[in-house]
Amino acid sequence: MQTGYYSAAAGMVAQFNRLDTIANNLANVNTTGFKEDSNIIGDFMRVFKEARDELPHANNSEGGAQFINRALAKAPQIVEGYTDHSIGTMQKTSNKMDFSLSKEGLFFAVQTPNGVRFTRDGSFSINDEGTLITKQGYEVLPENYESAGSTISFNTADAIIEVDKNGQIMTNLPNSVKLGATSKMFIAQPDNTKLLVKEGDNLFKYEGVERVKNITDSGAVNQGFLEKSNVNAVKMMTQMIETNRLVGMYQKVMSSQMDDMNNDAINKLAKKA
Template structure:
């Protein structure tokens, strides 16, 4: 078995997967509230040391473990994937329904056909029924949603909407300019960000969603702003160039293993014969 060939092939596969992640980050540079994804690359040696007592070999023999270790030593693998949840830049808009969160780890709650989800995208609007919703049509939920199952709705006369730093919404009194208190945005602060799962449309799924409690005094809501992506395009382009170069290096290593080394071995065997 040519371990160098398989090691290079595994390395190339890892770089292709890394390239997919980088390309997705670049595609979402201008997506409001998008968070950059990254991968962690490790080798078989480290994985072997972590799981050597549970190797699926007959009788868990030392010889079987040594064979696998020799065969696949230091073969690269993607051992983990993670999301960078740092805050992106703030952009001022002309929409007083827009809201941005200035602290890491905070999320709005929205209602989708698949259930309640989290999002950082605060580009909000009114739907045809006057409900506060995302641009994708998902209802933005109030802080008492799990008790009341209600939504945030505006009347046609609500032309002056204000949202304070804690997400409390105020609208003008009917026929006047005085502000009256309405519902409050549900600002969630999940305990474990690593449990957030991206599910498309810039949304996150979180286990135990109905156990989330609204953060009453977040002080993090900026009305009239949206949070931009935290992807650094220059860094991503640099990583893309680096990844492409690594793919080329692995390809050369595979070519050398299969052609040059095999040709030399065949010629030596032929001479001895």
């Protein structure tokens, strides 16, 4: 068995997966509230050490030794992926229906056909029914949505709409410029952001969403601002160049293993014959 060939092939596959992640980051460099994804590349031995207790054979048994397959001990592969939830740059829009969150780990809650989801994209609008929605048409949830099943709604008389740092919405009283409190946004703070799963449309799925509490005094809501993507385009381009070069290097190793070494072996065997 040409172990070098299989190790190089595994390394190339890992770099292809990394390239997919980098390309997705670059594609979303201008997506509001997008969070950068990254991969951790390890080897087979590291994966084995992390999961050895789950193997079907005893660690020191003959079956265990065969299961480990030492020939692949140094084959690189993607062992973990993670999302960087650091805050992106705040961009002033002066649009009263644009909102951002200035603290890490906080999210707006929205109602989708698949259930409650979280998002950092605060580019909202008001639909024809007067309901506050996302760009995809999902309803933005108020703090009391669980008990009342209500939405954040406005009427045609609401000429002034102001939102404070805690997500409290205030509109003008009828035939007046004075403001009165109405709905309040649900500002979610999951216990563990590592459990958030990207689901498309800039949404995150979270198991146990019903246990996530509303942060009533978050002090993080900014009206008239949007959070830009936290993807660093220069860093991503550098990583893309590095990944492409690694793919080329692995390709040369595979070519050397299959062509040069095989030809050399055939020639030597032919001479001996």
